[in-house]
Structures are given as C-alpha cells and as structure tokens.
Amino acid sequence: METIREIFFLPPMAVARLGPGKTPLESYEWEQDVDAHGNNQTVIRSSVTLKESEDGSISAYLPDPRKIRFRDEDTGALRPVAPFFELWARLHDADSGEEYETPITPDLLDRHGLSLKHVRYHVTVGNQKAARRTGDAACGFRVRTEIAGDDFTRKPLLAFSPHTSEQQPLVYEHNPIPLGTVRAIRPVPGACETCGDETVDLSILRLRFTPPPGEVYGPPDAAYGPATLAVPGYLNDPPKSEYGRIHEIVPPQNRILNPDTPWSQWIMMTGLYDDPEPHDSYDGARVGNDQSWGVVDDTSDGTIEAYLSVGGERLTARARIFTGPPDFAPDRRPFYSLADDLDDRDLSLIEVTEQTYEACKDEVIDIFRRAFETNSLINLDDIRAQGLKDNASLQAQTKIPPTPGLPSTDARSMTEEDAVPPDKIPDLIRPQPVSVFSNSVPNDRLPYTVAVKFVHEQLVDEVALLDFLRRRPDYVKRLLRPPFGILTQLEADPNPDQEPNPAFRDPRIVRDQMHDARMPPYMRDSNYYPLSLSRRQYHLVVSFIDYLQAHPPAPMDAGGQKDA
C-alpha cells in the first residue's frame, strides 16, 4: 500500500529562450572535449530530444551527436528553447515505511484509483516591466490559462492588461500580446524509447512551455526614432541635438498598444517614480528628454501549477518559468550563475573534509573552467579601461590613498608597475605603458584579452590547476577579490577611507568599491560594484586551498599509472 504524499515538477524552475523559428532547439549537454586538439574545453554535444506529435504525444530520438542545428532549415530563423516539465510524486510505501520519488504516469494514477481527469494545470505568466517603472498596474500584462489533465491541445498564452474603469490598459484585450504557448503532453501508457544509453519513459505526465518569437510592441507612434549616441554609465550625454542614426523601433504590425498610458509619458530619474537600476534601460532613454516610446517585449515569468485531487484532498505542484534571450554562446558558462547566486542566498557554506573532498574538488575545478569560458569571450581591454575610468572618478571624489598590500587601482593596474603585479600578463603584453588604455596595435588590437585567455587556458586542466593551487596557495588567495561580508561580519560604522578587511568587503568602504586586477578583473556585479565570486564559492575555493595545504599527497607516488 502506497500513498501519494507530494507532487512536484522537475525541473522546479526552467528558462525558455526566445526564437522566431518554428522548431524548438534540439537538446544538448555540456561535455569536456577529450579529442587530442580539443583543448579540454567544454563543448556542446546533442542529447536525447523529444519531438511533439500532432496528437500531443512525444517521441524521443538522439540527433547526430556532433551536429547541432540552431536555425530552421527553410527560413534560417533562430530556434526557440522550449523546456519540458515532468510531473513527479513522492510516495510513502506503507509496507516498507520508506518514501521514494517517481514520475507520475497513467499507470500510477490508475493504481491510486485516479485518472487524468483528476489532474489540472494552471499556467500564469506576466510582463510587469512597464508597470514596475510607472507604478501603474494597468501597464503590466498577464495571462492565466487552465488545462484539463486530458486536454492535449496547445494553448496560446495571450496576455493583456488588467485595469479598472479609471485606468488605461497598455495592452488591449482585443489585441493581446502572445507570451508563448503551453501544452500538456499526451502520455503513452507503458511506452518508452531507448536512445543511446538513455531510456525515455513516454508515459510520464509532462508539460511543455514554448516561448514566443521575441517581438517588440508599441503604440502607433513608436515607428522610427533616433538612437542614442551616449555610452552607458556616462553622466553627461552629448547635446540633445546630436541625435544618432534613425531606425525603426517597432514593426508596423506590432504598433498595437494604447498610446494613452503612463508608460508612453514616462521619463527616467525624475524623482517621481521608483526607477529600477539601471534606469536608462528602455527605448527612448538618453535621447532628447528621455521620454519612453512606450515599447514592451514578449518576455515573461510566471508559474506552472498542477493540481491532483487525491481522496478529497488537493495536492499542488509548482514550477517557475522564465522567458529570456537566446544563449548566444551555448558552450560557454558563467562562473557566477543564477544557481550560484541562489545557493549563496539559501544554503550554508561548504566545508572541505575528507568526505566532501572529491565533490569540492570537482566544484572548484568547474569554477575555474567556467572562469575561462567567460573570459574567453570578454573584451578585457575595453572593460579594463572602463573600470579604471570609474576608479578615477571615485578617486577624484574621495581622494583616498593607495592601500598597502592591495593591487593598484589607477592606470598601473595589471601592468608591470601594479603594486601587486599579476602573473605572466605583463610579460605577454609588453610594451604596455602605465595607461588606462591597452597598447593596441594592428594584428594585436586586444593584448589583455589575448593574454588573459592564455593564462586561464592553462588552468582548465585538473592536474595543472591542482598543482597551481598547491604551489601558490597564498598567491591565489590574494588574487581572488573577496565577496561582500554578511551583515553580522560588517562593522557598525566604518570610516569610508579605512583599509578593507582582507576576508570580505563592505560597500561603505571606498577601496572595496574600486576595480583592480584581482579576479574577476573589472567585471561588475548586481549593483555595479566590482564582481567577486559568491561568498559560498569564495569560501569553497579558499577552504579547498587550505585543505590541499593541510593534506599534501604522499611523496613520490607514481599515481598516474594504474598498473604501476
């Protein structure tokens, strides 16, 4: 005898990605390239893909593992990323007293005297961007749809603006904005398909969210406008008469929004609204009087819910869906991902012990691999110049002296003259004068970009990285920018020009707001301060280094050869 204790979705949260193509992107996974010329890099290889049939069921297949088609064959349109959500249950087995998790299938429902008719889905997604800026709920738009468990037709998510009789809706009900589609997948009882090493159970209850194409919408006059000439982050824009090039803002067929809403009147940074930051993040910013063109997009976030009625009780499963931009570099991963940020907020720090060593080692190696992947596509020369210019502004305001023992924050940063010179880079970029700007020449326009890739490339290999961490523990620790402290670590009332704590940063201390060559150099975090690893990642790397130091391997161990 077993009872259903909980139902839930896997994945609990997923990102759909915009694309005008008709066919969703086939599935792929990250792998380490093991070819002789593969550079040990992370690569993408096709994985088991599910294809929807007309009747709402799916079939599984394994595409050519070494080919991935990103665009439709006939039109060349970029393919959307449309995730599946599987519905699972946690069951209690009364005979054994154990609990286990299993996907929900018609057979499982049948065992509990249930059927698809006892299942119902609710999907609600919304776009609140204009509402957030204007403070007017009628400038948001959302859609909620309910799907019976045995209804396998695709449901369009047509959103419009909720409003009261005194409000002007931004999106009219008769001209809604499509935010994608959702479909309950028809389970095929007792069916599964084997693709390579993987078997896919086709009887699992699934939902698929397919994002919209990625259109912009606006009121009728959002037709053509001059683009800004201003560079973001600069305080004083060029004179208003110096308009930039003129482009179409919204295509004619999408000029369907109400022109008489606060969103078409909105102007940033007036003190009348709670502007989100960055504030100049809308079409119309930094041209003329900064007035909004009233433009919105078709991204959204929301909830996917499943309800199952069992014995007169309602069980609920919830998942979150986000529609975001395409991932234009699918084989390159962020070293500070959304998952890292969420873990940093909600989970405790990781202690490196004999029991956790292998898992910690894998995670540390992965952080360094991801650091390389990110910096392999960065224009370091450019962001170094931007970061050092920001430093100069802050320095001019605060006039704090250099902090002994910390890297330079002026034009000496990441040069031979840096107070803490970086490894190898000065050798590779010579001659580099003390300057905010890199010494860029034809055929070598981005010397820092080339050099940092060269240096980080060596650290994607486990053996090279571990040797490096063992040989230079203090150097690596000094090379990492510390994260901001937790509240209980911070002083009550620090002096802004006091020396920073080496273990954590405080946003009130000026030096902690400044860029330098510490890793990751010159990148920015969520409030425009210099970026660090998350506190959890930083603690892991430092603890791992400490563990390596405290546990040196046995001398002269010919460890590489298994038959030695």
Place this chain on the structure above:
Amino acid sequence: MPDQPKPIRVKPRNLTARAAYRVPGNPANTRLDGSVGNCFPGLEMDVRDLDRRFFPGLVFNAVRVPLNPVPEAPKNTQGFHLVFVDYMYDPMLPDDSSEDWVQTLLSAYRGDIGTKLGTGRWFLSWVQQGERRIDMHDEDGTPYDGMMVWRFIRSLEAGSDNPVSLALVRRNHEGIVDTEPVELHGYRRRYRTEAGVFSDAYDPGELTQSLCNPWSHDFRDCGCHYWPSNHPDVVMAETDPAHALPTGQSYNPIKAETYLDWLRSDRSPAGNVAAFNTVEQNRPFQIDHYQVNQMWSDLPIVVEGRETGEVYEADIDLPDVLPYPSTAEMIADLRTRLAPMEMTLSLQYLYAYFTLADPETADTARWPTLKDDLIFARRALIEVAIGEMTHMRCANQLLWELQGKDYKPVLTPAKTLRFGPGPGKVYPRSLRPLTTEAIDDFIEIERPGGYIDRAYARCVATLEQRDLYERHLYTLAVRIDTDGDEHYLRFRQMKEVLAKYNTGEGLPAYLRPVEVGTEEQARHALDIFDNVKEGLHDAYVSEAGKDYPEAQDYLSQVRAEMKILRDEGEKLAADQIGIPFWPDHDP
C-alpha cells in the same frame, strides 16, 4: 515497438538535487547554472527582485538618487522604499501559524501599524541581525542610495537562528522624517522552497519586472560587459570546416587570430575587422538601439569562440592515430625525443625573439608600420616561447606522474629536430634570427598533422585508456597538442605581417643584426641560463616529490632569473650578440 518502461524509484531529493536533475529533452541552457547570476539587471531574471520581499509581509523597491529631479518631486526619494504591505497570502505568514512572531507580525499588519504604513512614503531606516545593526544613512543623516541598501539586504542570512529586526520611517514631501519609526521583528525569507521553487510570494512577472524593456535594449549595450557567456564581446569569424585546423580554427591565420566585435552591424566581409580596445571606438560600428529590436535574431550563435552558421559541427580530430604499444615506449619517447625537443624549440624561439628589432628604434619614416608590427611580432613570439616552456614542463610532468621514483628531469635540449609530414625529416637544431626561412621552418615544426603533432596525439590516445591511466593525465598531452595549432597560426601570421619588410636587400627592417655570440661574450647571460636550468631541475624534482612549497620557491627563483635573462638578452642583442644557448653551435 516501444519497450515497457521500468518503474523509476528515486530516494527523496533535497532542493539542490531537484534543481540539478537533468530532464530529458531540455537543453543545458534551460537550467539556472547556464544563466548569468551577476545581474545589472540580468537577462533571465533580476535576482535583486527577490530581495524586495526579504521580510515577510513587506514589499520594497530599491531607489537611487534621481539624476534630474523635477520641481514637484519629493525630496530624499532614495533608499529601500516600502511599496506596500502584502501579508495576506505570504507563505511565511500563514493565518493559522503557531509561531508567536508570525502572529505578532500579522496583528501589526492587520492593526494600527498596517494602517500607518498605508499612508505616506516609508523607507527602511535600519536593519539588524545578531548584534549588528546597520543604519541606512550616512553620518549627516543623508539616506543611503537604494543600491547600497540592497547590498546590505543581500547580506542578510536566512534560517531560524538568524532573526531579523528592522525599522521603517516615514519621510514627508521635504524628505524629513515626520513620525516615530515602526519596528518589526521576523526572519529573512528563504527564497526557494524545499522543492527548489521560488517562494509563492512572488507574483508572475515580478522577477523580470526590472529587466530592460525591451530586453534587447540591454542586449545592445550596457555599461558593463558582464555576461559574455551569453552575449559575447569578441569572437572569431565563422570558419569553413573545409579550411579548418584540427582545433576548428580557420586555416587563415589573420582570420583565426582576429577578434571581431560580435555586435558589429556590418556582417559582410567589409565589417569583419578587428575589435578595438575601448567602447567608444567600437560603438559607432555596432548595432544601434531600436535596430537591435529586429536584428537580434540575426546575431550569430558562437561556439568554441567562433561564429557559426545555421548548424554547428564538432571538429573531426586527426585520423589513424594509434596509442603507443606500451607505457615504457611512451616514456622512452617522451624522455629521449619529445621533452628534449620542447627545450630546443623554446630556446630557438627565445633566440629568435632577441633578433627582432627594438620597436622604439624602428625607422618609422621609412617604414610607418614597423613599430606596431614589431610590437605584434614580439608579443606573438614570446607567447609561443612561453607556451613551449609550458610544454616542456607538461612533458616532464607526464614523466614524473608515470615514472614516480624513477623520474629524472629532462632539461637537455635535443640536438636535432624531426619535423614535416609523415615520419618527418631530421634537421639540426639551430639558433637563428627570425628570417623568412626560419619562420617557414617553425611553421613546419608546428604544422597540424605533422610529426610532432602526431606524436602528442599518440600520447593522448595512449593516456585516454581509462583502464590503464588516471584520467587527468591525458589533459597534459592534449594541452601540448592543442597549443601546437595556435603556434602554427601565430608563425603564419608573423610571416604574413613581416613579409613586406623583405625587400631582398640586406637584413629585413624588422630584424637587428645579431649573431650567436661566444661563451665569453654572453657569460653573464649563460650563467643566468644555467641558474634557470638548475632551478627548473630542482623545481621539477621537488614537485615530483610532492613538495609543493619547495617547488614554488625554486620556480619563483626561475621566474626572477628569466626576467633578468630577458633584459640581458635585449642588451646583448643591442650589441649584435645572440646568446649561445647550446655550446656546440658554431659562432
């Protein structure tokens, strides 16, 4: 016919395990570990929107100091602004909770405090966790900017042993606090449930509400290049697989070594020029705001750092490479041929480096491009030379990992080099200037599919055998093999760039007259070089013996000596003397 599925039974998973589950059919970038977390404001969601509901029942906006306040705007609008009290469906505040703190908060929200907070502009005044209370204003009472306050809120910890207290104050139109503060006590929200989903407190649309509107506005440009893993800054051009090296790089060295601005608006060959080193220089040639609203889907997908067309195809590696018949044979090859060869190559390249003229003395009247080309050539050559030194270390490391106690450092340069197609031919080692002939030989040495390349591919094929070797070892051989392609391209790029200086009359302008000196002439440099070799020997022995601190001490000395050697080499070259790295060279 489909198979019958076997029932799946999984032990109950925690939040992390559920989030990590790989759902068949979903590409990797549907997961949150493929999405950027440092948000300003972000791409898939703005994590800062989580913090607006950090305290149960309250909803805040982080507000900055307005840049252009209008006359009618209230004063002191910055800080953590209370948008509204929202307690009724807050999952942290169930109506029937047995927790005292929950009932106390609910009473407050339902009663006078809720009424009070419903009128006027309320802001966070201080927040406290443990013994630490942080005031949200500076010394003179000026409220902190909302972004600063957000940073403090982000620094709060969750959990039943981490209670949070806070105070709210009301500011009137003039920005003056005009009533007694309201103090509340509770806990920071745990943003994800045990099922790994965001708290139900967040409404649909709330977690993306502060992203750019439209999203493409931010995608066009942002003050910070902080998400190249999704939106590359610089890339290499698309490569025709028929004209690609085994690494997938273009056979054309200029194409393979030129970073393009991924956001360039002219995507024809006319627009495929090198990206610049500042945003101001790149910007005029990039896709504009508004234009990006339609053009974003034409931006190319970038894989392995290169733009790709409709389909990405993985590179095909060298065919017909067989493993060594035995470990002993591979060790012998590494000891007697490959490691010594790396030493010879690094010294040949270093010698050639010193023969390049000093950019500061370049005759720029006669050769306007010479100074820049010398800077390029010197950087490219030193990168290759450092690369070869790294390979020498990798080859030694392979040996110490495989040989254990029997390992002895290999730091003797090979007297001959074998290179060229197939089995290759044997050539004497040679210290010579970077002439066209020398570059041609260096190209042949590094040519993919050539003798050396295939030798390391054999090491990879051997070490890939998981039943025989620890998995991490093959990466050392892969590193050498992959770098070979890069060195090959670099030398071909140097050849193209420097060709114009070969006028057929005397020494090309990019070279300085350097000849191999005598031991006496280069005594100081050779002493330094001996120190380098000795230091490397000791470092490798220490590292093979797992004495990492000692190894690093030696390597630090080597680094310092190499710096002196580079300066000494420059001085000697200025006097037309090349360092005789091996004694058997005829001056």
